[in-house]
Amino acid sequence: MPSKKALVRRPGPRLAEGLVTHIEREQPDVDLAVEQWEAYVAALRAHDWETVEVEPADDCPDAVFVEDTVVMYRNVAVITRPGAEARREETAGVEEAVARLGCSVNWIWEPGTLDGGDVLKIDDTVYVGRGGRTNAAGVQQLRAALEPLGARVVTVPVSKVLHLKSAVTALPDGTVLGHIPNVDQPSLFPRFLPVPEESGSHVVLLGGGRLLMAASAPKTAELLTDLGHEVVVVDISEFEKLEGCVTCLSVRLRDLYV
Numbered sequence: 001m002p003s004k005k006a007l008v009r010r011p012g013p014r015l016a017e018g019l020v021t022h023i024e025r026e027q028p029d030v031d032l033a034v035e036q037w038e039a040y041v042a043a044l045r046a047h048d049w050e051t052v053e054v055e056p057a058d059d060c061p062d063a064v065f066v067e068d069t070v071v072m073y074r075n076v077a078v079i080t081r082p083g084a085e086a087r088r089e090e091t092a093g094v095e096e097a098v099a100r101l102g103c104s105v106n107w108i109w110e111p112g113t114l115d116g117g118d119v120l121k122i123d124d125t126v127y128v129g130r131g132g133r134t135n136a137a138g139v140q141q142l143r144a145a146l147e148p149l150g151a152r153v154v155t156v157p158v159s160k161v162l163h164l165k166s167a168v169t170a171l172p173d174g175t176v177l178g179h180i181p182n183v184d185q186p187s188l189f190p191r192f193l194p195v196p197e198e199s200g201s202h203v204v205l206l207g208g209g210r211l212l213m214a215a216s217a218p219k220t221a222e223l224l225t226d227l228g229h230e231v232v233v234v235d236i237s238e239f240e241k242l243e244g245c246v247t248c249l250s251v252r253l254r255d256l257y258v
Contacts, residue, residue: 003256004207006049007097008249009066011037012058018242019062019084021132022162026241033238037064040234040249047206047232049252052101055093062087064239065248068115068133068163069094073126073146074255077103083113083133094251101256106145114138117163117248122174126153127189129164157184162243169203169247171211171229177201177220195220202245204252206232212246 015030041051057063062084069091071078077098079091099105108114118129119142126146128139143153161167161182168178168189176189179198186192195201200220204212209228213221215235225231236246 002254004049005101005253005256006044006051007054007066007070007094007251007253008037008041008044008051009054009063009093010034010056011064012056012061014058014061015064015238015242017061018065019086020243022160022166023241023243028238028241030238033064036234036236036238037249040236040246043212043232043234044206044250047208047210047212049206051250052097054097057090057093060087060090062242063090063093065117065242065244066090066094067165067248067251068117070098070251071114071116071119071142072098072103072251072253072255073121073149073151075103076106076145076149078106078108078114078142078145080114080116081108081110081112081138082115083135083138098253101253103253103256108138108141111135112138112141114142115163116251117165118158120164120168120170120176122170122176124151126151127164128153128155129158129167130155131158131164133163134158154188156188159184165202165247166243166245168201171203171224172205172209177203195223199240199245202247204246204250214240214246216240 115133118134120127167182175191197217200217
């Protein structure tokens with residue numbers, strides 16, 4: 001059977017020092033952020049996900065955004081080289097965690113840069129956002145790692161938000177969700193559904209038609225409920241102050257056969 005494991009990483013004491021690029025800085029409440037993270041992890045577990053906690057990286061303010069450190073395709077883990085130099089120490093603990101799970105490990109090397117938040121997988125199509133954190137060399141290295149496994153790597157521009165998955169994610173049927181002001185070229189996606197709120201662009205597929213979403217997108221939650229999806233809501237307000245979203249806080253490993 002396919003696996004339902006999710007890598008997560010506890011927020012550290014320096015969370016409030018995290019990088020912000022496309023929004024005005026607000027001061028997150030670190031204690032509240034920890035409570036919200038624990039509720040997020042509990043929501044995953046409540047829907048049959050086994051959470052695997054990566055060793056904390058307390059000196060790395062953004063380490064809670066574990067998605068940026070690794071790209072999963074089947075049982076292959078590509079350890080990224082984050083575009084922000086300050087985040088590169090985050091990858092060591094994640095590499096150790098995926099190796100323990102039996103993944104085949106690859107790496108992005110200098111001069112390549114790649115953030116996992118720039119990678120959106122829909123079946124065997126892997127969309128990669130080319131923007132502030134991911135460069136052409138990083139895309140080329142990811143393509144070299146994944147295309148021999150059957151992936152089709154498609155580069156798309158990202159200029160209006162931090163990462164590709166800050167702008168778009170996808171429903172179980174492959175329809176891409178996005179808030180139009182944040183998406184460079186919606187026409188690049190075969191099926192695109194505009195949503196009324198920025199955070200409504202972000203869904204985590206829990207399985208069985210269930211979608212994990214942020215509490216800050218009630219209109220989108222209503223829209224998706226009307227379309228037949230079961231929406232599970234979590235409050236991640238303190239992470240949103242740091243350009244975080246529901247996808248950033250975990251790495252879902254769906255294709256480890258154990």
